[in-house]
Amino acid sequence: MLELTPRLKTIGESIERxxxxxxxGSDHAYLPIYLIKNNKANKVIASDINIGPAKISKERIKKYGLENYIEVRIGNGLKVIDKYEADIIVIAGMGGLLIKSIIEERMDVAISADRLILQPMRDSRALISWLLKSSFVIIDGEVIKENEKYYEIIRTCFDEEADRDAEVINEVYYYKNTPVLHEYIDRKIEQYMNIINQLKASNVADSDARMRECIEELNNYREAKKWLILNAEQ
Ligand SMILES: C[S@@+](CC[C@H](N)C(=O)[O-])C[C@H]1O[C@@H](n2cnc3c(N)ncnc32)[C@H](O)[C@@H]1O
Structure with a gap:
């Protein structure tokens, strides 16, 4: 039986039938197999830009006897699917800026889906900011932990009446207020404090701009943590 890791399991479980x-960017096709085996969808399109992962996916899908339910396609981003073809689009395990460009290149396809589930490995704030400016709304988001690493999951959809002027101060305001989110913020605070201490010790010329940036980020995460504590459900 295929057992998903917590990151993919959270994505899979959150998908409504x-x-x-x-x-x-399905790579190994673990998520598509999980979705069909758990009756979450009638059909899954597993796409990848590279032939290697697509070939491995095909073999794995065959091993599970699911060739009639999972279709493997090779190609770039959303270019492999038609408008209104997918109800839910998952783009996971890639950089936030790559996810943004994948959506941007086939906005018609992205807009036509009921929901997009995005799991950026970095640059989540830039991704959220671009989504909001492009008339997407953030339905919800969460941070999960797997092997001591934190992963961000963002659920979004297009809404032509969305407020395009919303400014994104920090990604964490869009996430569920959970103990793992607090841990994630503590890790960020620790990372910025370490960088600030290293910059102080290094005496490297031209580090002023980086120092200012890190202090700003440190304060930003501290502010966010305070807000989340004050706004936690009792
Ligand atoms: C790190 S894997 C993530 C696999 C899986 N989605 C997950 O979250 O575990 C990223 C996959 O995305 C694929 N990929 C990268 N850029 C892509 C693009 N523009 N379109 C489709 N697939 C892409 C890569 O070939 C790779 O298999």
Whole structure:
């Protein structure tokens, strides 16, 4: 039996039963197999830009006897699917800026889906900021922990009446207020404090701008943590 890691399991479990899911950058096809085996979708499109992962996916899908339910496609981002073809689009395990460009290149496809589930490995704030400016709303988000690493999951959809002027101060305001989110913020605070101490000790010329940036980020995460503590459900 295929057992998903917590990151992919959180994504899989959050998918409400629907007709078609597209898993863009599917790599190993673990998520598509989970979705069909757990009756979350009638069909899953597992796509990847590289032939190698697509070949391995095909073999794995065959091993599970799911060739009639999971279609492997090779190609770049959302270019492999048509408008209204997928109810839910998952783009996980890539950089936030790559996810942004994948959506931007086929906005018509992204807009036509009921929901996008995005799991950026970095640059989540830039991704959220771009989504909001592009008339997407953030339905919710969460931070989960797997092997001492934190992963961010963002659920979003297009809404033509969305407020495009919203300014993103910190990604954490869009996430569920959980103990893991607090741990994630503590880790960020610790990282920025370490960088600040290293910069102080190094005496490297031209580090002023970086120092200011780190102090700003440190204060930003401290502010966010305070806000989350004050706004935690009792
Ligand atoms: C790190 S893996 C993530 C696999 C899986 N989605 C997960 O979260 O575990 C990233 C995959 O995305 C694929 N990829 C990268 N850029 C892509 C693009 N523009 N379109 C489709 N797939 C892409 C890579 O070939 C790779 O298999």
């Amino acid at each position: 629907c007709n078609v899911v597209a898993d863009i």
